[in-house]
Amino acid sequence: MQINRRKFIATSLGACAGYTLFAGSNTSTVAEPRIACIGVGGRGKSDLKSIHGAKIVALCDIDSKPLAVASKMHADAKTYRDYRVMLTEMRDEIDAVVISTPDHTHFHATMMAMSMGKHVHVQKPLAHSISEVRQMMALAEETGVITQMGNQGHASEGIRLIREWYEADLIGEIQEVVAWTNRPNSGVGFRGERMEYPPADPVPANVDWNLWVGPVVDAPPYATGAYHPLYWRGWWKFGMGALGDIGCHTIDSPFWALDLEIPTRVDIEVDHVNEIYTPAGSVVKYTAYSKAAKKDVPLTWYEGPKMPPKPEMLGDTELSSAGGLMMIGSKGIIFHSGMRPNSPRLYPESLWQDFRKTPSIRPAKVYPRIKGSQMDEWIRAIKGEGPKPGSSFDYAGPLTETIALGTLAIRTGKTIEYDAKTMTITNNDEANALLQTEARAGFRVEDLSV
Template sequence: MALKNNSRRNFIKQAATTAAGFYIVPRHVLGRGYRAPSDKLNIAGIGAGGKAEVNLPYAWNNGAENIVALCDVDDRMAVKARTQWPKAPYYKDFRDLLDKEHKNIDAVMVTIPDHMHGVAALAAMQMGKHVYCEKPLTHDIYEARILTKAAEKYRVVTQMGNQGSSGDDTRNIETWIQGGVIGDVHTVHVWTNRPTWPQGIPTPTGKFAIPRELDWNLWLGTAPFRNFNPTYLPATWRGWSDFGTGSLGDMGCHFIDVPYRALKLRYPMSVSCSVGSVYSGFFNEEVYTDSYPPSSVTYIKFPAREAMPPVELAWYDGGIKPRRPDELLPDEPMGEWDGGMIFEGTKGKLMAGLFGRNPTLLPTRLMKESQLPPSKFPFVDRSTEGHQTQWTNACKQGYGAYTSSSFDKSGPLAETVLMGNLAVRSYNYQEKNSKGDISYPGRKELLWDGENQRITNFEPANQFVRRQYRGNYSLNL
């Protein structure tokens, strides 16, 4: 394909002038049979409903690009997209789409349940397609590492769908933290109102007819087989460990991305947690490992890096929040309705909402009294370049073009987020001694070897690093 032609790319870099973030080259310069980088990008959607109803239109950008193929295992979810782009061929199996349409597509948007992200994104990259993949990038820690390596190996432009990473508030916080406005940060608190779907519940039972529009086997994909139940659809799959990644997966890549960038974090060194319990009677605790708990608190520790000291990041979900800072006045809100974050440094505190929105020094009067450094990042007109269009523009420029959440950045972030789930899923792991007494060794601090992706002090936890796929799906570079 023309977009992958190295000699063409080298020529463009020598002959083109840069405008609006990508190269503008007259078609007659490139000659017949070549696609100018300023021409439309041909995009396929793996996943046509749900979040795709946001991602595809933004990428399409009122016709600036082409949506040339669609895929969804559930025809009901694809109605809106198929109506908007009626000429785009439609498939149920992403493998069929890639096999039959690979000559017609330049880039792929992956917007399907978490347990299928890894195999779909990798398959597209192996065909040389640029990839936009929804957060949390993957279901497993191992999968995130593979996608990070694949983006470099196959030299494709990538973006994870945590749109706040392209926002100005994130960039301001990064500038202020690294500029020493609140001194050396040692603790970060991050919280969310999620889950806003059922969690901490038993596996549903009963027999239900599979809707004729749904290919249940394809929907299950890599996950172990189970009978269809309407409880899992259309979005409540997030609360089930075989399919989703719970509150952390849903919102962690949005919230934790901000301190991850500002504090130059990489692999953590340990993780621990506590989780909410469900009781069916007096002292009768029910542990539903098929579903994530109704609430949790997770502590992730990071070592010193560059000139920054060690830091602990505390994550709270299910309605749990950190202690209210003394610096906040009684009537001042803490964070926003859907969550927030607080940085604690040796010289002060900084509070913000989702995506780092409305960053505020504490006490809040300091926002008027302090001279804050301007953002170290260049101004970008967000009305013309959002998170998705940033990716499409970069695809036209080719491998190496900047995106806010390329897999070399979002892959390690996703690994860190998923470390929290490893701790949560290990928490209720049971062992019995010779007397039959039950202990919960998962309820301790788990030590992490990031380079080798292993918990070093509790072997059973490593089953949550990489799962076994059902069927003929694979994740081989």
């Protein structure tokens, strides 16, 4: 399926105004999807290895070094440095696109691919701003393509257990949700807070810096080890900080289990405002309505050196400084360490032991389990062998919007009051202006050739 350029532009620019101008769908299935991968280093390398039951036909990266490595693994695939050229030249040879690039380039590559009727898997967070999220959701709905955001835990056993345990009333009435991470001061992609851009260095021959910068207006010059590879996450120009990097994983479980709506208020505790880089530590306090609990539920996010207080129900268990999640109820806690819900359990210890020893109190497995990985789930949906992915854009969009509101509170150091219906921050003009993003010529939606 193809969409003409006029309709693509109208859809993209009109989405945030609450309407769309393109009507159509792509419900066809493909026996062996032909996949193009944009970004094949770092996370992209892992995503490439996770693709099974499909044919890799094209590889794209602004860095010739990881591109060469990927090309050795897939010798028949065509290679490109510029995804715009790849999608234009191979539009009739591609069924689906995997986008594993820095946050600031998700939107433009995804919109161009979807406008051509290509199914898309996009790394988390879905986009770099709330307006971008809304436009991606709108075009996904209009085109009917199979979409998925790369928060791998959404396909896990653990997230299903968490929802089933909550719905079985094992922890009683939900009181609050607490999530935390040690980033941005350690972990992949972070080296601690930065107060200024580093001086320029010569751009190495293997890197196309113009393509890496992509849509970003007034980007800093290339600096060795500062941005590419990996270390773009903390810079507001390119990433969404620790919350954007990890929140789509850790907050995913309570967002789904409690059926949370987009928050109406975000309070913030931050030592100082940093206009170019995420601060060393923050506490983000969301207020969001839970359709499952039928009430507002406080959700608090701690990052860096900030740590939540330990509930008494944890007993002798200490909170891991690396990160984790607690859904705290009136009679128990659903808990897991780490960013993803790989091994959830219950507290207090007496509740956990009763749960393990007494089959009658264990809830039935009411949510279908995913065979294999999240990428397998997406590919099966493209083939028509399974339902649409759980983290399709209609789910991943509101989750990312929630995360993005928190990053805006961190960036401005001010409380946010939000009207999701009108996509307006009503009390913070600085944050409201950041709902939209500009793009350089050549990377704007209206510049893309479709």
